[in-house]
Amino acid sequence: MKRKLFAILMLFCFVFSSCKGYDGSETQTKDEGDDRIEIGMSFDSFVIERWQRDRDVFVSTAKEMGATVNVQSASGDIKKQIEQIEYFIKKDVDVIVIICIDSDSLKAVVSKAKDAGIKIVAYDRLVTNSNADLYITFDNEMVGTLMGTALADNGAEGGKVLMLEGSPLDNNVPMVRNGFLEVCEERNMTIADAINCDGWRAELAADYVYENEEIVNNVDAIMCGNDNIAGQVIRALSEKRLAGNVPIVGQDADLEACQRIVEGTQTMTVYKPVEKLAKRAAECAISLAKGETLTGDDVTSIFDGTYTIAYIGLEPVAVTKDNIDEVIINSGFHLKEDVYLNVSEP
Numbered sequence: 001m002k003r004k005l006f007a008i009l010m011l012f013c014f015v016f017s018s019c020k021g022y023d024g025s026e027t028q029t030k031d032e033g034d035d036r037i038e039i040g041m042s043f044d045s046f047v048i049e050r051w052q053r054d055r056d057v058f059v060s061t062a063k064e065m066g067a068t069v070n071v072q073s074a075s076g077d078i079k080k081q082i083e084q085i086e087y088f089i090k091k092d093v094d095v096i097v098i099i100c101i102d103s104d105s106l107k108a109v110v111s112k113a114k115d116a117g118i119k120i121v122a123y124d125r126l127v128t129n130s131n132a133d134l135y136i137t138f139d140n141e142m143v144g145t146l147m148g149t150a151l152a153d154n155g156a157e158g159g160k161v162l163m164l165e166g167s168p169l170d171n172n173v174p175m176v177r178n179g180f181l182e183v184c185e186e187r188n189m190t191i192a193d194a195i196n197c198d199g200w201r202a203e204l205a206a207d208y209v210y211e212n213e214e215i216v217n218n219v220d221a222i223m224c225g226n227d228n229i230a231g232q233v234i235r236a237l238s239e240k241r242l243a244g245n246v247p248i249v250g251q252d253a254d255l256e257a258c259q260r261i262v263e264g265t266q267t268m269t270v271y272k273p274v275e276k277l278a279k280r281a282a283e284c285a286i287s288l289a290k291g292e293t294l295t296g297d298d299v300t301s302i303f304d305g306t307y308t309i310a311y312i313g314l315e316p317v318a319v320t321k322d323n324i325d326e327v328i329i330n331s332g333f334h335l336k337e338d339v340y341l342n343v344s345e346p
Contacts (some may be wrong), residue, residue, distance in 0.1 A: 020324045021222030037067035037289045041097040044125075045076045048200065049226060049254045050274055051099065054124070058097070065286050076199050078102045084110045087114050093291035097121045103171035119288040123281055126171040131307040133288050138272045139313040140172045146181025146318040149248045150268035151221040152187035154247040159220030163194035164205040164233060166225030173225065176251075180223060185245035192219045192271045200225070202232040209236035209342045221247040225258035228271055234265050253319055258328055261321055271317045271327055280312065301334065 026248035039148055046052055067231055070093070074081035078101045088096045089112060094111055098117045100106055100282060103126055110130040114196070127135075151161060166173045177202040184191065193215050197204040203223065209216050216222075216237075224230035237243040243265045252255055253339035253345035284294055294310050302311035319327050329336045 007255045009251070019104070023084050029060055035096070036299055037062075037065075037286055038091070038093040039067055039069045039095045039097060039285055040091065040093040041069055041071045041099075041123075042072045042081055042084040042086075043071065043087070043099045044081070044101045045073055047076070048226065048252065050252045050272075053280045054099075054274050057275045058282045061279045061282035062286065063209060065282065067282075067286055067289070074101060077102060078105050082106065082109050084261070089113050089118065089234045093118060094304050095121060096125055097123050098283060099123045100125045100127050100170075102169040104169070105301045106130060119285070121281060121285050124172070124302060125278070126302075129201070129306040130304060130306050132304065132309055134281075134284055134294060134310045134312065135302060135304070136277065136284065136312040137314070138277065138316045139170070140175035141179035143174040143251055143272075143316050144181070145183055146270050146316060147176070147181075147251070147268070148180045148183025148187070148222055148319070149188070150249050150311075150318055151223065151247050152183060152189060154221070154267050156189055156247055157187045159189060159216065161189050161224045162192050162215065163217040163247050164208060164222065164224050164229055165194065166195050167200045168196040169196060170200070176225070187239040189221075197225060197229055199266050200228070202226075202228040204299055206232040206236040209240075213240075214277060217242075219246065222249075224248060224250040227252045227254040227266075230266055230269075231256055231260070238265075251316075253328060253333060255334050255338055256320070258324060258334055261319065261324055262340055264321075265304035268318055271319045271333070272333070273314070273333075274318075277314055280314070285310070298311075 043051055044316055055071055059071065072084045081304045083100050084205035085096060086109060096118055102331060104125050107130045110127060110132065113120060122135040124137045166176065195208055222233060224233055230248055234243050236246060247267040247269045250266065253269045254269040257266055257292045261269065266308040287294060298312050300311050301308050324339065328334050331340060
């Protein structure tokens with residue numbers, strides 16, 4: 001009987017001890033999960049080549065710093081983007097990073113997020129009148145300046161320029177335009193015509209080339225809102241056997257644009273070191289989540305239409321045939337064999 005009582009007592013102690021240890025372990029694991037910084041990231045779409053690179057670098061940097069990132073794409077649908085931000089609010093994330101579709105349509109939902117104590121980072125595109133905690137991008141006026149200078153230096157000075165710009169809902173577009181028009185005024189270039197490609201739909205630029213042959217045939221240069229638009233324009237010009245006859249510029253340093261530069265059909269693209277932008281944005285997002293003040297020589301301020309907010313504007317670089325090896329290949333942005341795929345290396 002004594003042996004039975006002893007065995008029962010030992011079994012009771014073991015079970016009690018095991019249960020107590022399990023409960024403590026579960027609570028500790030859950031607490032660690034709760035302390036992890038959570039970031040929601042809503043992209044316009046992944047149609048533009050560079051966004052995939054932005055995403056990968058941002059997510060990698062954030063994870064290295066101990067944060068989790070929930071990435072979603074709105075596929076160019078502003079209603080879907082608002083729904084995504086609403087979802088992040090319900091998930092009670094610490095920071096929402098927005099690559100907006102429409103700069104003017106997110107004020108209400110951003111205000112709701114901020115009321116919930118969530119920090120907002122406007123990535124690459126300004127969310128106007130929203131009092132975001134940070135707007136981080138490249139110097140868009142300088143992008144326009146580089147475009148205009150490249151065209152003027154390649155025969156368009158004193159001539160006519162066609163402007164095939166990006167989405168009118170993207171706040172970066174008028175900034176680029178301002179920089180471009182300043183150069184046009186300085187270098188005596190007149191605007192033959194200008195259109196916007198709604199939703200950054202590059203095929204609209206190609207349609208313009210097909211439908212406005214007289215204008216296109218009489219301009220001295222073409223400014224394209226990005227490399228995707230430039231690609232469609234050059235494809236349309238190729239069918240008319242005009243590709244390479246007129247200077248064309250774009251931005252983003254897409255691989256195909258770099259290939260066109262070494263082939264001679266595109267004059268210049270604006271390289272924006274997205275790795276640097278995405279990494280800096282991830283660092284800032286985590287600092288904001290921790291309640292820290294953003295610091296650094298690159299942190300200034302900008303007016304969003306209603307509020308003065310923190311601003312970081314990184315410097316873009318003009319890429320031509322002369323410096324493409326140095327800027328694009330040596331930096332690892334694209335591989336040499338890919339850039340020179342269709343031509344012999346210099």
